Amino acid sequence: MVAAYKTVFGSIDDYRKGGVECLNDDPKRYVYSNMFEVAANSRPHERIAVARNLDYTIEVCRAEGLSPWMVCAHDEFVVAMDYDVTVHYRKLDDESGIDDSKDGFRTLAGEPAGRAMGRIFLKRGHQALLPEKRAYRFEASRPATLMLQSVSGPETQEKWADICQK
Amino acid sequence: MNQQLKCTVDSAAVGYQTFTIGQVKFERCEYFAYINCPKGEHLIPIDAFLRALMRDVAWGFFYGTVAFDDVFGTTNHYGNVDIYLGSKHSEWVKAGRDYVENFKSDLLMALFRAMLSDWTNAGFDPFAAPQETGTAFGRKHGNEDSLINRKREVARRMVGIPGDAALRSDDTGFPVNRAFLDVDQQQPVIQAEPGFEGELHAYNFFGYLARSAVTWNPSVVSVIRQSLFCPTTEEFILPIDHGNDRVEWFIQLSDEIVWDIKDGATSAPKAKVTMRAGDVCAMPGDIRHKGQSPKRSMLLVWENASPQIMDMIRDGTVPMVPVTF
Structure with missing residues (x-):
């Protein structure tokens, strides 16, 4: 009998990192990291760039407990990479603080006034839209890894020397 | 090149068209593609050639270079495209055997599309994994135009949003692999x-x-x-x-x-x-x-x-x- 294929995913508490072996190059040029390792070594809700292409970023966020509310002038997307995460959405009463000329997310203080839009329950491999100008927050009952498609902003953290193979 | 050394391809026997653009000629036999230019000739196994050609066509010559192997490929200049032979291999360049010819993208794309259509036999899907398709070899028999003309699924904002690229399902012809x-x-x-x-x-x-x-x-x-x-x-x-x-x-x-x-x-x-x-x-x-x-x-x-x-x-x-x- 032929054995079924087993698809190998990773998680914040179970990953096996690869790497770069150079013959004639500098491994730093490959900016090599592992998102689960980054999440495992992050504080809750930190958003750390693991990939950058000019202004665009892919960021990793360690979801744990309830995050602050965040908002962005442009769309973003989030993928749950290992464990369950709930995304809560809110339409802000006052959008005047969202500057269309500014890229990247910003954290909102406290409980912003607005209408609850609903929530999405993400499991491993689910991708959700974080629509422009809508506040969102993450909730996770255990540490989980989120991958975000975004644009670099003032709150995006870059720690390349800490996270990448040298 | 030394014409005495050019391979003999009997196109009438195998049934495939020969394609020429500028000074570059493409022929195929039962097992190989032949790329012939003023500096020489190069052979690539036809299954590998068709898989590479499929990507070059589907991706519109892509970003940068699509190297079919270490010798032959295309380089995209966005509006025009180089066909090269040996020019990205140090030994070919050192020997003076490298050759580059530039074409308008739409002209070369039309030729590549025609070649892909004519040279792909029934039962061979250049996009499929080797275990999931038939053979590329042999004399001309049929085509797989419906497979090689698949449309790339491109979302404008996000897959699954009404009016945007659709989700995949059994009903839409996408069973789980x-x-x-x-x-x-x-x-x-x-x-x-x-x-x-x-x-x-x-x-x-x-x-x-x-x-x-795919x-x-x-x-x-x-x-x-x-x-x-x-x-x-x-x-x-x-x-x-x-x-x-x-x-x-x-x-x-x-x-x-x-x-x-x-x-x-x-x-x-x-x-x-x-x-x-x-x-x-x-x-x-x-x-x-x-x-x-x-x-x-x-x-x-x-x-x-x-x-x-x-x-x-x-x-x-x-x-x-x-x-x-």
Whole structure:
């Protein structure tokens, strides 16, 4: 009998990192990291760039407990990479603080006034839209890894020397 | 070239058309493609040639160089395209055997499309994994135009949003691939408050990828301006060496891929990159890469399609690495 294929995913508490072996190059040029390792070594809700292409970023966020509310002038997307995460959405009463000329997310203080839009329950491999100008927050009952498609902003953290193979 | 050494191809016997553009001639026999130019002739096994040609056609000559092997390929200049023989291999260049001829993109694309159609036999799908298709070899019999003319699935904002690229399902002709039967197909639960039903969107991204019918052929699932999430499923060997003209990023979503990295100009080996689930790696803008995936795997290719990069390539200012540290 032929054995079924087993698809190998990773998680914040179970990953096996690869790497770069150079013959004639500098491994730093490959900016090599592992998102689960980054999440495992992050504080809750930190958003750390693991990939950058000019202004665009892919960021990793360690979801744990309830995050602050965040908002962005442009769309973003989030993928749950290992464990369950709930995304809560809110339409802000006052959008005047969202500057269309500014890229990247910003954290909102406290409980912003607005209408609850609903929530999405993400499991491993689910991708959700974080629509422009809508506040969102993450909730996770255990540490989980989120991958975000975004644009670099003032709150995006870059720690390349800490996270990448040298 | 020394015409005494040119291979003999009996096109009438095998039934395939010969194609010529400028001073470059393409012929095929039962087993090989022959590329003939004023500096010489080069043979590529026809299955490998058709798999590479399929990508070059489907990707519109792609970003930078599509190397069919270490000798022959195309380089995209966005509006016009080079066909080269040996010019990205140090020994060919040293011997003075390298040859480059430039063509308008639409002219070369028309020729490549016609060649792909004529040379692909019934039963052979150049996009499929080798275990999932028939043979490319033999004399001409039939075609697979419906397969080679598949439309690339490209979301404008996000897959699954009404009016945007559709989700994959059994009903739309995308069964779960044999290698991903263990990937959960459950869709996320969306609880929208009244009045916001059309604003909350999510889908099972890994489940969508598990239904990919092709290998080494990215689709586009989510877009922020020019930032494109281009996931793909990979099995066996990438049929080309992709020679970057800009940085691109790979995010390994499942399983494992080993990338052989070569110098973009000389084909000299530079590095080996082993990527496992969760790994993130940049491909510098001056290298060529070729992936090998022992088991069908999920790879996210992340591209920046900004016209600003085209300008930087023309100016010679495009960065070869995304960040320094």
